[in-house]
Amino acid sequence: MQRVLTVARLEANKRPWDFVKVAELVNKKVDTEFVWIGHGTLLKNFFKLGKPYIKFAGKLSEREKSELMRSSNVYVSTSEMEGFNVTVGEALLHELIAIVYDLPVYRSVYKDTVIYVPLGDIERMAGSVIDSLCHRDAYVERVMKGKELVRANYSSEAVGRAVENFLAKILMD
Amino acid sequence: MNLLMVTEDTVYLAGGRIEFLKLCRALAALKHNVTILTCSGATEDIIDIEPARMIRLRIWQTRFIGPAQFIVKLATYLARPSMEKPEAVIVNAGYAVLPTVIVAKLKNLKVVGLYHDALTLTQLLRYAISPTRKLTAVMRWFLMYAPLGHLHGVISVSPWTTDRLRKMAAKTPITSVGDVVEV
Numbered sequence: 001m002q003r004v005l006t007v008a009r010l011e012a013n014k015r016p017w018d019f020v021k022v023a024e025l026v027n028k029k030v031d032t033e034f035v036w037i038g039h040g041t042l043l044k045n046f047f048k049l050g051k052p053y054i055k056f057a058g059k060l061s062e063r064e065k066s067e068l069m070r071s072s073n074v075y076v077s078t079s080e081m082e083g084f085n086v087t088v089g090e091a092l093l094h095e096l097i098a099i100v101y102d103l104p105v106y107r108s109v110y111k112d113t114v115i116y117v118p119l120g121d122i123e124r125m126a127g128s129v130i131d132s133l134c135h136r137d138a139y140v141e142r143v144m145k146g147k148e149l150v151r152a153n154y155s156s157e158a159v160g161r162a163v164e165n166f167l168a169k170i171l172m173d
Numbered sequence: 174m175n176l177l178m179v180t181e182d183t184v185y186l187a188g189g190r191i192e193f194l195k196l197c198r199a200l201a202a203l204k205h206n207v208t209i210l211t212c213s214g215a216t217e218d219i220i221d222i223e224p225a226r227m228i229r230l231r232i233w234q235t236r237f238i239g240p241a242q243f244i245v246k247l248a249t250y251l252a253r254p255s256m257e258k259p260e261a262v263i264v265n266a267g268y269a270v271l272p273t274v275i276v277a278k279l280k281n282l283k284v285v286g287l288y289h290d291a292l293t294l295t296q297l298l299r300y301a302i303s304p305t306r307k308l309t310a311v312m313r314w315f316l317m318y319a320p321l322g323h324l325h326g327v328i329s330v331s332p333w334t335t336d337r338l339r340k341m342a343a344k345t346p347i348t349s350v351g352d353v354v355e356v
Contacts, residue, residue: 083290089354160199
């Protein structure tokens with residue numbers, strides 16, 4: 001079975017109900033497991049969904065998260081508010097197709113390497129998930145471009161050096 | 174550089190906090206002397222921070238009491254005369270910003286903030302579903318964004334966040350560096 005994954009705190013601004021609705025729509029056409037990694041104040045609301053194809057995994061270690069990402073096919077983010085969203089970058093490094101709500105921050109960080117869906121458009125997101133699951137080859141180039149973008153700009157060394165340079169400037173003043 | 178990096182921790186894992194710890198590790202890997210000052214919380218045993226070192230102040234992780242306890246313990250720790258003076262303090266956006274800025278001013282330390290987003294109070298209140306959560310949101314917003322103009326610099330994680338932060342603190346030097354993304 002193919003797997004769609006998200007990693008986020010279970011809070012209202014991450015729109016977990018959208019995730020559940022997308023999972024329902026997708027599973028009408030393609031058998032797919034939907035997994036949400038992350039804890040939060042809303043976790044208790046999702047314990048008894050009664051949908052065997054939706055799993056709320058709670059808090060996992062970085063290693064466990066990485067292992068799940070490695071064995072998934074598509075990454076979705078239903079979040080409506082982000083400053084960067086590092087998990088999208090991690091998904092690209094794992095060569096997952098990333099589908100996100102169209103937030104201005106993503107355009108400046110991930111550019112055209114992810115698939116954008118208008119905020120709150122559950123049908124469009126479900127459609128994009130189904131297309132990604134069924135036609136993976138059509139997205140390979142985009143994903144590999146994303147992987148390169150993340151490696152070049154957001155590696156430990158690249159970000160560390162940028163902070164180092166900024167601090168040096170501040171300390172000289 | 175001798176860097177002190179301060180962040181809150183809570184019972185829930187938050188991406189921004191994990192990213193802050195990854196940045197600490199990245200700076201330590203670049204041969205800086207990095208000490209992380211935080212409190213007990215969800216990041217314990219979740220992420221390897223070596224070669225940075227960490228001091229965790231023990232607190233009760235409950236609403237209001239936990240943050241208040243951390244603020245007091247943090248301010249006391251930073252104010253100790255015996256504390257080795259770092260070249261810069263980097264504080265992660267959260268309720269640790271205001272106490273860190275106040276003590277740093279008194280001790281003449283340079284403080285830089287790391288901001289993952291730039292939210293208005295209205296935006297924060299939109300997600301607060303109860304009166305106590307609304308109160309928490311107001312306190313959090315004040316502790317996090319009110320000191321922006323008193324920081325020596327701000328590190329932002331995206332150009333979008335930078336633009337919004339500039340509107341909140343026009344005179345503070347701001348740079349956009351992104352987050353550390355590794356698997």
